[in-house]
Amino acid sequence: MKFPILLAVLLPLVCSAQPAGSLILPESPRVMGMGGAYVGLADDPMSGIVNPAGLRSLKKLGTDFFFAKSSPSGPDHFCFALANPSTEKGSPVAMGVWSQGLISDDDRKFYVPYAALSYELARFLGLGLVTRFPYVATKVDSEKSRWETVADVSARLTVSTIEAGAAVERCFGGAQFVARRLRAGAAFASQQGIAVSYEWRALETDRRFDFHYESSHWGAELPVGKYVALRGGYAHAERTHFAAGLAVGVLRGGWRVETACEFPASGKGRTRWAAGLNYRL
Numbered sequence: 001m002k003f004p005i006l007l008a009v010l011l012p013l014v015c016s017a018q019p020a021g022s023l024i025l026p027e028s029p030r031v032m033g034m035g036g037a038y039v040g041l042a043d044d045p046m047s048g049i050v051n052p053a054g055l056r057s058l059k060k061l062g063t064d065f066f067f068a069k070s071s072p073s074g075p076d077h078f079c080f081a082l083a084n085p086s087t088e089k090g091s092p093v094a095m096g097v098w099s100q101g102l103i104s105d106d107d108r109k110f111y112v113p114y115a116a117l118s119y120e121l122a123r124f125l126g127l128g129l130v131t132r133f134p135y136v137a138t139k140v141d142s143e144k145s146r147w148e149t150v151a152d153v154s155a156r157l158t159v160s161t162i163e164a165g166a167a168v169e170r171c172f173g174g175a176q177f178v179a180r181r182l183r184a185g186a187a188f189a190s191q192q193g194i195a196v197s198y199e200w201r202a203l204e205t206d207r208r209f210d211f212h213y214e215s216s217h218w219g220a221e222l223p224v225g226k227y228v229a230l231r232g233g234y235a236h237a238e239r240t241h242f243a244a245g246l247a248v249g250v251l252r253g254g255w256r257v258e259t260a261c262e263f264p265a266s267g268k269g270r271t272r273w274a275a276g277l278n279y280r281l
Contacts, residue, residue, distance in 0.1 A: 033245015033260035034219025035233020052128030
């Protein structure tokens with residue numbers, strides 16, 4: 001039996017101005033352009049970061065590279081991902097490794113190796129596990145430099161054109177600089193490439209597995225011919241944001257360029273934008 005091997009590497013991220021020097025997840029132009037509503041859709045190399053159960057949906061070799069920036073102050077991302085599930089028809093097993101680097105505004109530096117595994121329990125259900133090993137180094141107090149072990153579990157359900165996903169992020173491990181979050185969502189994805197998705201996020205309280213509402217996210221993706229895809233999104237939290245995105249290139253295979261922008265509804269607050277280059281067989 002031939003098992004697929006997925007190998008993905010994320011180039012280091014350089015980020016700043018994060019609350020309390022927290023470790024954050026990167027967002028590709030596609031994720032950003034759809035308002036962050038991704039955990040249910042999860043079907044590209046970024047799946048291994050947000051919802052590793054989605055790795056089983058990868059069917060062809062693909063690479064993602066993107067740069068994201070926030071203003072007036074916020075995270076700057078440099079990311080690269082390479083995914084190869086080995087067979088065009090997919091397989092019950094998919095694996096991956098990633099690396100992440102982050103520099104916060106309080107002189108903390110994070111180095112984070114990842115290892116992920118996805119298993120197709122049934123034709124309609126996949127389970128995922130990603131283990132993170134964040135290392136924090138600080139110039140202020142070297143004694144606080146340490147390794148942590150954090151694991152995320154996830155699931156992805158597919159019934160016809162309806163997909164649902166959930167991920168419990170960093171619920172196993174004691175990393176104080178890593179938020180403990182539940183992401184759950186659903187998506188509609190047609191064979192023509194039209195996608196509509198929703199995601200609900202909650203933060204864990206001091207009690208384990210006691211989650212309180214954090215934010216809601218809506219997103220849509222619409223292909224225009226063979227070479228253009230339009231994206232839009234909306235995120236409702238303490239501050240409401242709108243998002244818009246564009247992909248130009250061969251959508252089903254070949255090279256394409258992606259861009260996205262997220263801006264506050266009130267006109268005040270953080271604005272983010274991202275640009276990326278992708279390749280699909």
